[in-house]
Amino acid sequence: MRVLVLGAGGHARPVIETLRALGHEVAGLLDDAPGPAVLGAARLGPLASLAARRAEGLDAAVVALGNNVLRAELAAACRAAGFALPVLVHPAAIVSAAARLEDGAQVMARAVIGPEASAGCCALINTGAIVEHECRLAEAAHIGPGAILCGSVVVGARGLVGAGAVLQPGVRVGADATIAAGAAVSADVPEGGRFGGVPARPLPARKGP
Numbered sequence: 001m002r003v004l005v006l007g008a009g010g011h012a013r014p015v016i017e018t019l020r021a022l023g024h025e026v027a028g029l030l031d032d033a034p035g036p037a038v039l040g041a042a043r044l045g046p047l048a049s050l051a052a053r054r055a056e057g058l059d060a061a062v063v064a065l066g067n068n069v070l071r072a073e074l075a076a077a078c079r080a081a082g083f084a085l086p087v088l089v090h091p092a093a094i095v096s097a098a099a100r101l102e103d104g105a106q107v108m109a110r111a112v113i114g115p116e117a118s119a120g121c122c123a124l125i126n127t128g129a130i131v132e133h134e135c136r137l138a139e140a141a142h143i144g145p146g147a148i149l150c151g152s153v154v155v156g157a158r159g160l161v162g163a164g165a166v167l168q169p170g171v172r173v174g175a176d177a178t179i180a181a182g183a184a185v186s187a188d189v190p191e192g193g194r195f196g197g198v199p200a201r202p203l204p205a206r207k208g209p
């Protein structure tokens with residue numbers, strides 16, 4: 001299959017490698033910033049040229065952006081333009097036959113998805129993350145590299161679980177919440193909450209812009 005990749009930043013790299021490991025051809029990249037080819041994949045134009053690429057006959061796309069809000073928006077734009085969003089599972093990932101992955105879900109190398117776990121549209125389970133049995137990841141959730149979700153954890157839409165965080169069994173993380181890298185989460189996190197530390201507590205407000 002020839003696949004268009006949206007985004008040419010950091011996450012585009014493992015996405016390109018995953019596509020090639022699965023035997024797909026990377027048709028090229030769309031990104032608003034100019035720049036060199038990425039791992040030999042050429043930039044074809046800005047994100048706004050999506051419809052033109054569809055008119056050229058491309059019909060499958062992967063949204064290779066770590067930002068959950070943008071990934072969800074661009075997945076919707078892809079669908080509206082008539083692109084299929086294939087599920088991407090790296091050959092070195094382990095996904096239970098009893099797990100359910102919706103369109104555009106991405107499972108990177110060495111991730112593990114347990115039985116009766118589910119991941120919504122364009123959810124991203126990053127390198128080496130463990131999503132145990134019966135976990136439920138909503139649309140565009142992102143489980144960072146090496147994070148561990150014990151059984152029956154729920155992560156709401158666009159929720160971010162930072163790298164190496166551990167979520168104890170049954171914890172519920174609300175939509176648009178952020179769990180800091182390395183956190184140990186033993187209690188529910190509300191929608192939009194920002195929690196970090198061991199044990200996880202609400203984080204101070206953001207210092208950056």
Ligand SMILES: CC(C)(COP(=O)(O)OP(=O)(O)OC[C@H]1O[C@@H](n2cnc3c(N)ncnc32)[C@H](O)[C@@H]1OP(=O)(O)O)[C@@H](O)C(=O)NCCC(=O)NCCS
Binds near residue numbers: 126161
């Ligand atoms: C939690 C996080 C989102 C905060 O980033 P930010 O919004 O830019 O906020 P700041 O860096 O200004 O930090 C705000 C406060 O949170 C603290 N903080 C930041 N990261 C933290 C962490 N991992 N654990 C505990 N506290 C943390 C900061 O020390 C600061 O507290 P202070 O004011 O007492 O010094 C970010 O540090 C993080 O962990 N992101 C996850 C990244 C990740 O793993 N992505 C996976 C995809 S590759």
